[in-house]
Amino acid sequence: MPQAVTTVIDPERCNGCGRCIRVCPSQTLSLVGGKAVVTGDSSLNCGHCQAVCPEGAVRVGSLDPEQTSFATFELDETWLPHGGYDLPGLVRLMASRRSCRNFRREPVPREMLADLVKIGLSAPSGTNSQRWSFTVLPSREKVLELAQGVGRVMAEFNRMSEKAWLRKLMRLVGKPQLDEYFHEYHDSVSRGLAEWEEKGIDRLMHGAAAAIMIGSRPGASTPKEDALLAAGHMLLAAHAMGLGTCLIGFAVAVMDQKPEVGRAFGVGPDEKIHAVISLGWPKEEYVRLTGRRAPALRWCD
Ligand SMILES: Cc1cc2nc3c(=O)[nH]c(=O)nc-3n(C[C@H](O)[C@H](O)[C@H](O)COP(=O)(O)O)c2cc1C
Ligand code: SF4
Numbered sequence: 001m002p003q004a005v006t007t008v009i010d011p012e013r014c015n016g017c018g019r020c021i022r023v024c025p026s027q028t029l030s031l032v033g034g035k036a037v038v039t040g041d042s043s044l045n046c047g048h049c050q051a052v053c054p055e056g057a058v059r060v061g062s063l064d065p066e067q068t069s070f071a072t073f074e075l076d077e078t079w080l081p082h083g084g085y086d087l088p089g090l091v092r093l094m095a096s097r098r099s100c101r102n103f104r105r106e107p108v109p110r111e112m113l114a115d116l117v118k119i120g121l122s123a124p125s126g127t128n129s130q131r132w133s134f135t136v137l138p139s140r141e142k143v144l145e146l147a148q149g150v151g152r153v154m155a156e157f158n159r160m161s162e163k164a165w166l167r168k169l170m171r172l173v174g175k176p177q178l179d180e181y182f183h184e185y186h187d188s189v190s191r192g193l194a195e196w197e198e199k200g201i202d203r204l205m206h207g208a209a210a211a212i213m214i215g216s217r218p219g220a221s222t223p224k225e226d227a228l229l230a231a232g233h234m235l236l237a238a239h240a241m242g243l244g245t246c247l248i249g250f251a252v253a254v255m256d257q258k259p260e261v262g263r264a265f266g267v268g269p270d271e272k273i274h275a276v277i278s279l280g281w282p283k284e285e286y287v288r289l290t291g292r293r294a295p296a297l298r299w300c301d
Helices: 019-023 048-052 087-096 110-120 140-161 164-172 177-199 223-241 249-257
Strands: 007-009 029-032 035-038 058-060 132-137 210-216 244-247 272-280
Touching (some): 007 035, 019 029, 087 223, 110 132, 140 164, 164 177, 210 223
Antiparallel strands (some): 007 058, 132 210, 244 272
């Protein structure tokens, strides 16, 4: 979706070097009379021009400086050059982040949750649409409400999938999902629901003290990808903050089928949830990194 131009250039400061024009992906700027000026009628509003200008002559009005101001740490806002970061440290952080399924009950301070959302915003988004939505459940009580909403739907799925005639009928009309659900999930969901009822064990959200749902609003060109990229940034940052996280695909799948589960938390009728992150203070500590399975990898020389 084309966005209106919000770039303003201070001609007094501009030295005419042309860098902002070279990095602009939407051909919004041109050099006129030795100065950068806005000549295009749309912009990605990505801020590359502002980031590259050596004179501080560019300001992209739609960018909100508040979103790079954090409550729990101070950010050095100078740009880190390519190759300018501690690669082994970064890879160690990435490999140390593991899904946490055992949380302590202490609440996560609100400022940490707010900072995590801001960190998610540094992710790329298709055509820079940034049409994310973040729904923060800051307390165990709210996480439980979500777990109960999701649990009710899963119990309903289970009951439906137990009807062999219905599974067969759905298959015949080209909808094999119910049958697939039955074979893949019915038994584990059934066990999970029973453990919840009988012992209060939370197999869905793993006892998390908070959760963040990441959705998209209309106008995103790649809604799911944007949400999952933001989630990826947040998972790594959460580990650096001392928090454990786990993506909860079951909750996403339920809200895909029954959006009203999300609506109970204010998710708008035109929004869609793509990621649910359960988070909190981890109970378990690990001692080493492990590898992954070898991927399908090909080199096309
Ligand atoms: C899209 C997605 C959905 C997931 N859903 C769940 C889930 O519902 N419950 C859960 O315990 N883990 C879930 N996980 C976590 C994966 O099981 C986990 O990432 C994987 O086993 C690798 O382990 P690691 O995250 O500790 O490295 C999900 C992961 C992804 C990427
Ligand atoms: S990068 Fe800055 S100084 Fe260079 S042309 Fe653009 S506005 Fe002018």
